[in-house]
Amino acid sequence: MANDDHLRISRRRFSLITSAAVTSYALGGGAHGQDGKSSTFRGLLDMALNTPDPHQVLSDADMIVHSVVYEGLVRMRFPEVMPSLATSWFSDDQNRLWRFTLRDAEFHNGRRVTAQDVVFSLNRVLGDARFAMHTILSERIAKVAALDDATIEIELHRGGSSFLSDLALGCRCAIIPPESVDGDGNIVSPIGSGPYRLNEFTTRQAVLTKFSPHPRLRDEALADEAIISVEPDAAARLQALEDGRVDWVYALPLESLHELEGSGVEVGSFDNGTVSRLVFNHTREPFSDVEMRRVVAASIDRHAISEAVYSGVAVAQTQPFPATSNLRLVESVDVMSVDAAAGVLKTVSDERRRITAIRQAGSDEKLWEEISRQLSIVGFEVTVDVIDDENIAYKRAFGLDYDLVIYNQSHPYDWYRVFGYYDPENAGNVWVGGYSNEKIVQSLRDMPDTTIQAEREHFQGVFDQLAEDAATVYLVSLPITHAWRTGDDIAAGTGLAFVRDADP
Secondary structure, three states: OHHHHHHHHHHHHHHHHHHHHHHHHHOOOOOOOHHHOOOEEEEEEOOOOOOOOHHHOOOHHHHHHHOOOOOOOEEEEOOEEEEOOEEEEEEOOOOOEEEEEEOOOEOOOOOEOOHHHHHHHHHHHHOOOOOOOHHHHHHHEEEEEEEEOOEEEEEEOOOOOOHHHHHOOHHHHOOOOHHHEOOOOOEOOOOOOOOEEEEEEOOOEEEEEEOOOOOOOOHHHOOOEEEEEEOOOHHHHHHHHHOOOOOEEEOOOHHHHHHHOOOOEEEEEEEEEEEEEEEEOOOOOOOOOHHHHHHHHHHOOHHHHHHHHHOOOOEEOOOOOOOOOOOOOOOOOOOOOHHHHHHHHHOOOHHHHEEEEEEEOOOOHHHHHHHHHHHHHHOOEEEEEEEOOHHHHHHHHOOOOOOEEEEEEOOHHHHHHHHOOEOHHHOOOHHHOOEOHHHHHHHHHHOOOOOHHHHHHHHHHHHHHHHHOOOEEEEEEEEEEEEEEOOOHHHHHHHHHHHHOOOO
């Protein structure tokens, strides 16, 4: 409970700081906006920018930049789907026929956004396998039609309540005008309808200017210009923030947050749906024995992991679906006590108590220290091998050379896809503690998808079997962190509005 309370406090502080800074900005405050002068927001990302095409976006870095340049019909403010270019929508009883009504909006070239632009954009994604949402949408959408300039009708192959979540995947379903694309289907002029225009774009930097007035964000919350650069080294990003060279930095290592206490840096976090979990090698002793897997499950103290490793910002997680999800499952399988787990280990040989794990150099060091400590309390002896080469570490971990590995499962909007199908006959597949990619695909095709309730019922039985078999042990939900200087209005207001897409 302490971890959950900590995160709630963090989120509440986040929204209060944003609101206060927006008010300050409206009065002409802000570190770079005093006396009516133009303001520039400078931020640092952790990875290179890849593409000026919103439909090809795969990385968080591209998503952050393009999410304020482009808009889709709807947008995700997890766990809710919110209006964007569409002001309203409804579907038939089977959720197969959807109708959207557009708000009055303009592209950055001054032309009005119409239903024909929506048809063009979605058909572009449907027709080209290069695009991130091609496979998902092509399996979903049968036809897109403009009923008039402001109304779009989308017919699905089969009903699906999660269709809105698919449309809300950031800029990957962005609405763009045909004039922004050349004859070969490539973006030649990045034209969106979001609060910023994209003026310059390289792998190292994006330069944006404010496009206002814009109904989605308060005008006074936006800097006149935003320069988003790339610095892969986390220490260098923080140093630039502390030196005043930038206003905001993205993606701090969670294991180093405790070092920032008293540094004059404010840290915010938000859930991106990544859950860390232990994955067993089911093909050999000791974890071919379900009782030994249950001993591990009983030994893990998730709240202690959050506090010791992640400064309390990680949230204890016992299943793949977050507490805010409509797919949240009932946890009905009892877990043995720590004393009972210790009692089991007293009855087994020394050899079965010795387990080996693997991690990549520079990754999860503190996490494995804490897990090893917890497992030692009940009687396990844990050896963690560290390998410099990521490819070798990956191959050895999932090539069944080790007893225990850590895997991070992500994408909050796509839980039901990555959760997949548990197959006890395929328990040797340690990739997800007993699931196979082929069975995921078949499971999705067979899964009833007309309502959230049907999806929940489909997974409840799967989850019960996972829990009964102790097939995997969920640890904590890992948030994304970002930082700005304490008391810096432009970073707290403009920066967070920029990234978090704050509403008026």
